[in-house]
Amino acid sequence: MPILEAVKVSKSYGGVKALIDADFSCEPGEVHALLGENGAGKSTLVKILSGVVRLDSGEVKLRGQSIEVRSPMDATRQGIAAVFQELSLVPNLSVAENIYLGSEPKGRFRFIDFKKMVDDSEKLFSQIGLNISSRTLVRDLPLAQQQLVEIAKAFSRNPDILILDEATSSLGQREVQHLFELVRRFKQGGKSVIFISHRMEEIEQIADRATVFRDARKIEQFKVGEVSNQQIVNWIAGRDVQSTFMGKGDIRQAKPILEVEDLVAGDALKGVTLTVRPGEIMGLAGLQGHGQGEFLLSLFGAYPVTQGKIKLKGAEVVLKSPKDAIQNGVVLVPESRKNGGLLLPRSVRENLALMTLGVRQVLGFINTQKENRAIREATDLLAIKAASAEQAVGGLSGGNQQKVVIAKALLTNASVLLLADPTRGIDIGTKAEIYRLIRRLSDEGKTILIYSTELMELVGLCHRVAVFYEGQVTKVISGDEITEEGIAQAALAMA
Numbered sequence: 001m002p003i004l005e006a007v008k009v010s011k012s013y014g015g016v017k018a019l020i021d022a023d024f025s026c027e028p029g030e031v032h033a034l035l036g037e038n039g040a041g042k043s044t045l046v047k048i049l050s051g052v053v054r055l056d057s058g059e060v061k062l063r064g065q066s067i068e069v070r071s072p073m074d075a076t077r078q079g080i081a082a083v084f085q086e087l088s089l090v091p092n093l094s095v096a097e098n099i100y101l102g103s104e105p106k107g108r109f110r111f112i113d114f115k116k117m118v119d120d121s122e123k124l125f126s127q128i129g130l131n132i133s134s135r136t137l138v139r140d141l142p143l144a145q146q147q148l149v150e151i152a153k154a155f156s157r158n159p160d161i162l163i164l165d166e167a168t169s170s171l172g173q174r175e176v177q178h179l180f181e182l183v184r185r186f187k188q189g190g191k192s193v194i195f196i197s198h199r200m201e202e203i204e205q206i207a208d209r210a211t212v213f214r215d216a217r218k219i220e221q222f223k224v225g226e227v228s229n230q231q232i233v234n235w236i237a238g239r240d241v242q243s244t245f246m247g248k249g250d251i252r253q254a255k256p257i258l259e260v261e262d263l264v265a266g267d268a269l270k271g272v273t274l275t276v277r278p279g280e281i282m283g284l285a286g287l288q289g290h291g292q293g294e295f296l297l298s299l300f301g302a303y304p305v306t307q308g309k310i311k312l313k314g315a316e317v318v319l320k321s322p323k324d325a326i327q328n329g330v331v332l333v334p335e336s337r338k339n340g341g342l343l344l345p346r347s348v349r350e351n352l353a354l355m356t357l358g359v360r361q362v363l364g365f366i367n368t369q370k371e372n373r374a375i376r377e378a379t380d381l382l383a384i385k386a387a388s389a390e391q392a393v394g395g396l397s398g399g400n401q402q403k404v405v406i407a408k409a410l411l412t413n414a415s416v417l418l419l420a421d422p423t424r425g426i427d428i429g430t431k432a433e434i435y436r437l438i439r440r441l442s443d444e445g446k447t448i449l450i451y452s453t454e455l456m457e458l459v460g461l462c463h464r465v466a467v468f469y470e471g472q473v474t475k476v477i478s479g480d481e482i483t484e485e486g487i488a489q490a491a492l493a494m495a
């Protein structure tokens with residue numbers, strides 16, 4: 001008997017149909033994946049199952065009984081715990097306080113038992129492979145660790161059904177493997193996991209069955225391993241998707257566009273030296289947290305540099321703020337949408353228009369036609385799924401918000417693009433488009449520095465890969481050396 005079912009569930013947001021008569025069912029002891037393009041309705045389904053939004057029609061059943069899930073608290077009581085795509089931790093509280101928010105262990109006299117809170121959460125963290133003090137403030141943690149704290153929080157509720165909505169999107173391979181160990185143990189106890197991810201290799205590794213959604217409808221349900229990858233991709237996209245990567249273009253032997261010498265910044269960068277040419281796609285690799293992210297931030301003027309030189313087109317520049325960077329033709333696609341400068345209540349058009357000031361000001365007038373064209377091109381290119389350009393960005397699915405962040409960066413027409421895990425949360429069809437786009441920008445002579453949690457991306461895209469270790473570039477690999485094993489070996493050689 002299924003443990004959790006959705007029967008003919010429908011849900012609209014205003015005029016947007018997010019789910020239409022969708023069926024879903026999950027058995028005890030299984031990991032069940034939800035697949036589908038950005039905006040297909042996956043998050044909407046799990047939000048209904050976990051009491052975040054109400055369904056318009058249809059039914060939810062737990063162990064065969066029809067239930068109502070009135071709120072996330074109500075869901076927890078019924079044994080359903082979820083990690084959502086948009087992290088919901090409170091930045092100014094410690095990780096221990098976040099874990100127990102809403103369910104603080106009470107000690108004598110009904111005071112909050114802080115010691116127990118700290119002990120219990122540290123136990124949880126070590127299980128999940130997170131080496132942090134439980135007194136650390138959430139805001140001081142990198143995105144990947146925040147995601148692990150959210151996962152620990154969900155496990156701490158001891159649920160029968162655990163929902164992971166893109167909970168692995170900012171995790172590196174090692175962290176994912178660690179999490180999968182926990183998940184395997186969890187399901188051995190007869191418990192179930194509903195798992196959402198755009199990374200196909202994760203689905204192959206951990207899921208028993210999967211359900212594909214497209215345009216708000218359930219398309220197929222299948223057993224993982226019994227269906228070819230190509231078939232799955234076609235169900236997801238509803239069309240043939242071409243192979244993901246294309247050949248790498250030649251880089252002209254032009255003068256370097258970006259020269260970094262002995263860059264020291266905060267605790268993260270301890271003397272980075274790197275030279276990049278126009279048109280070059282330079283990957284940044286290494287174990288997570290060895291300075292790759294901070295390197296991109298410091299080139300964008302968003303992480304204070306204490307020592308060293310940055311030269312652009314041969315001239316030294318001082319980048320004190322993102323504004324300085326943009327003026328020098330350097331733009332960043334940040335890792336986290338929350339810090340991506342999106343104005344969530346504002347429309348897609350307004351968000352993108354902020355970046356098109358260059359094209360729209362002709363003799364002081366705003367050239368609306370030109371602006372609209374630029375915006376339309378960007379939204380078409382990235383297949384941004386919105387009811388219209390006037391829809392609020394906050395109402396877009398997670399992947400579509402990320403596409404707006406990328407579109408914004410592209411509209412600035414910068415010559416150096418810094419991409420921090422740009423395809424995080426983006427569906428496979430659009431990923432292929434983004435790879436093509438990166439390749440095209442490179443052919444046009446733009447320089448791209450890219451950091452990714454997916455090694456395959458670096459292998460498929462980059463001309464060279466700089467491997468970071470403890471805040472330095474310890475090796476730069478190129479040509480045939482750029483393989484998953486080659487990068488992993490270089491990253492571990494120093495450890």
Ligand SMILES: Nc1ncnc2c1ncn2[C@@H]1O[C@H](COP(=O)(O)OP(=O)(O)OP(=O)(O)O)[C@@H](O)[C@H]1O
Pocket residue numbers: 013014016017018036037038039040041042043044045085385386394395396397398399400425427
């Ligand atoms: N709060 C909201 N207001 C308006 N529309 C919304 C809201 N939340 C979701 N939608 C719309 O509902 C549809 C389904 O969104 P949902 O978040 O379920 O997609 P998803 O499959 O999780 O996509 P992704 O892979 O990008 O996370 C989308 O068209 C989205 O724009």
Ligand SMILES: [Mg+2]
Pocket residue numbers: 042043044085165397398399
């Ligand atoms: Mg989603």
